[in-house]
Amino acid sequence: MIFEEELLVLLNARYPIIYILTIEEDRLEYTIRNRIVNKSYSSLYVWDFIQGYKLNPIKKEFAKRNPLEALEFIENINSRTPSIFILKDFKRFLKDLTISRKLRNILQLLKVQPKTIIIVDPEVQIPNELKDHITILKFNLPTPLEIDAELARLSKSLILKGRFRKRMVEKIIQACQGLSLEKIRRILGKAIVIYNRMDRNVIPLILKEKRQVISETELLEFWSVKVSLKDVGGAKNLKFWLTQRSEIFSEKAINYGLVAPRGLLLIGSEGTGKSLLAKAIAYEWKLPLLRLDIGRLFAGVVGESESRTREMIRITESLAPCALWIDEMDKTFADSEMSLDGGTTLRVLGTLATWLAEKKVPVFVIATANDLHLLPLEIVRKGRFDEIFHLNIPSREDRVLIFEIHLRRFRPQTWKKYDTKKLSKASNKFSGAEIEQTVIEAMYAAFTEKREFTTNDILLAVRKTVPMTRIDPLRAEVVEGWSSSGRLRMA
Incomplete structure (x- = not known):
C-alpha cells in the first residue's frame, strides 16, 4: 500500500493522531495538500513554533510560540468540515504535562469529529501515556517515479544542452534513490551550473552526496570501487553465476518478472579473495557499495544495539538498489560468544536474520566468513542467501x-616476460593474498639493489613465505573438506 492510500485509510477510519516520520516536511505538506485534501475535501492547517498557523481564518501567526493554544484551536474550530492539522516541531512538547494532558482530553472529540492531528518529525519520541493513542506512519524518500517526474520537470523548465536519453535517465534515477527530493534538486542544479547538461557527469556528484549522508550515520561506510571481476583470479563458477544476474536490477529485468537476488555468503580462508569479490560485484553490477562493520551496531545502553541494527537496515533500504558488504560475519556471531552479553548479540542476530529472509527491496547482501562452523544455523539456512560459495x-x-x-x-608493459607457470608450480597451496605479497616482496628486494625484479626474485620470495595451509594444516584440511562434502558450492 502506497503512502497516500495508507494515510487515506487512517483518515477515513478516524485515527485521531498520526505521527509521520520524515525529513521532508515540504514534500509531505505538498503531498497531503495535492493528493489527500483534494480527494476528501478537507481543510488543511499547518502550524510550526515560529510562525504559528499559516492560512489561518482567525488571524495571521495565530498560536505562534504557543503549542497549547495550537491544540485549543483544533478543539474549537468548526467540527462539520473534515480537517487535517499538521503540527511541526511538536514532538518536543509531548513530554510537557500540560500538552500531554490536553491531547488526551481532546482525544474523544477527535474520534467523533472529522479532525486529525498529524505530527511531523524525523524521529519517534512519544511518552508512554500517549503511545496507545498515536499511530506511526513512515513517509518514504522519493520513489523512482517521483525522481523521474522531477527530471522531466527540469528538462521542461531549463534549456539544457543535449536530451535526456532513456538509459541515462535510468542511471540517474538509480543513483538518486536514497536522497531527499531537496537534495536531488540541489545536486541536479549543481550539475546544470557546472556542465549545462544532464549526462554521466552527474553520477559522481550524486554518489559524493550519498557518501556524505552515510558518513554522518557512523554505522556504514560508502566504498568507491574500481575492481572488476577481471581482477579476480579463478572462481569460474561464481563468476558465471554473477554474470547471469548482471542486469537483475535493470528495468528490463523487473518488467520480465525476475525476482531480485537476496545475496551471497562467501566462505573461505584468509586471503582467498572474499573482500575483493564483494568490491568486484558492486562494480560489475553498477551498485553503490556499503560496508557494514557489525561491531559498530553494538552499544553499551540496553536496547541501543537493536535500535542501531534497525537504523542500519533503514539507511540501507533507503539507498536501494545497492550492495551491502558484511565483512567477517563469523567473528561477531560465533556460537560460543553469543551467550556472554545478556542476549544482545542474539537479538541483533535475530533482527538481521529476519531482514535477510524477508526484505523486499533490492539490496544485494555479500557476507563473508572464514569459518563456517562458527556461524549459527539462523544465518546459513536456506532463505537468507541465494547461494553459499566456498x-x-x-x-x-x-x-x-x-x-x-x-x-x-x-x-x-612488461608483465609477459615473467614465467607465471613456473611461479604457479612453486607456490602450491598459496592463497591469492600470499601470491600478491610474494610479488611485492620481490619488488622490494630488487628496488634495494636498484634493478628491475625478475621471475627468480619472485621465486625466492615464494621459498621464504610460509602459507597459512602449512602453519595450520589441520584447519586447512577441514576447510578444504567443506566443498567436497557437498554442503557448499565450489566457487
Whole structure:
C-alpha cells in the first residue's frame, strides 16, 4: 500500500493522531495538500513554533510560540468540515504535562469529529501515556517515479544542452534513490551550473552526496570501487553465476518478472579473495557499495544495539538498489560468544536474520566468513542467501591467472616476460593474498639493489613465505573438506 492510500485509510477510519516520520516536511505538506485534501475535501492547517498557523481564518501567526493554544484551536474550530492539522516541531512538547494532558482530553472529540492531528518529525519520541493513542506512519524518500517526474520537470523548465536519453535517465534515477527530493534538486542544479547538461557527469556528484549522508550515520561506510571481476583470479563458477544476474536490477529485468537476488555468503580462508569479490560485484553490477562493520551496531545502553541494527537496515533500504558488504560475519556471531552479553548479540542476530529472509527491496547482501562452523544455523539456512560459495585455495591454473593479474597491475608493459607457470608450480597451496605479497616482496628486494625484479626474485620470495595451509594444516584440511562434502558450492 502506497503512502497516500495508507494515510487515506487512517483518515477515513478516524485515527485521531498520526505521527509521520520524515525529513521532508515540504514534500509531505505538498503531498497531503495535492493528493489527500483534494480527494476528501478537507481543510488543511499547518502550524510550526515560529510562525504559528499559516492560512489561518482567525488571524495571521495565530498560536505562534504557543503549542497549547495550537491544540485549543483544533478543539474549537468548526467540527462539520473534515480537517487535517499538521503540527511541526511538536514532538518536543509531548513530554510537557500540560500538552500531554490536553491531547488526551481532546482525544474523544477527535474520534467523533472529522479532525486529525498529524505530527511531523524525523524521529519517534512519544511518552508512554500517549503511545496507545498515536499511530506511526513512515513517509518514504522519493520513489523512482517521483525522481523521474522531477527530471522531466527540469528538462521542461531549463534549456539544457543535449536530451535526456532513456538509459541515462535510468542511471540517474538509480543513483538518486536514497536522497531527499531537496537534495536531488540541489545536486541536479549543481550539475546544470557546472556542465549545462544532464549526462554521466552527474553520477559522481550524486554518489559524493550519498557518501556524505552515510558518513554522518557512523554505522556504514560508502566504498568507491574500481575492481572488476577481471581482477579476480579463478572462481569460474561464481563468476558465471554473477554474470547471469548482471542486469537483475535493470528495468528490463523487473518488467520480465525476475525476482531480485537476496545475496551471497562467501566462505573461505584468509586471503582467498572474499573482500575483493564483494568490491568486484558492486562494480560489475553498477551498485553503490556499503560496508557494514557489525561491531559498530553494538552499544553499551540496553536496547541501543537493536535500535542501531534497525537504523542500519533503514539507511540501507533507503539507498536501494545497492550492495551491502558484511565483512567477517563469523567473528561477531560465533556460537560460543553469543551467550556472554545478556542476549544482545542474539537479538541483533535475530533482527538481521529476519531482514535477510524477508526484505523486499533490492539490496544485494555479500557476507563473508572464514569459518563456517562458527556461524549459527539462523544465518546459513536456506532463505537468507541465494547461494553459499566456498573460495578454496587456488588451483595451479588459477595461480597462473592470479600471478598474471598482479604482474599486469605492477608492470603493465612488461608483465609477459615473467614465467607465471613456473611461479604457479612453486607456490602450491598459496592463497591469492600470499601470491600478491610474494610479488611485492620481490619488488622490494630488487628496488634495494636498484634493478628491475625478475621471475627468480619472485621465486625466492615464494621459498621464504610460509602459507597459512602449512602453519595450520589441520584447519586447512577441514576447510578444504567443506566443498567436497557437498554442503557448499565450489566457487
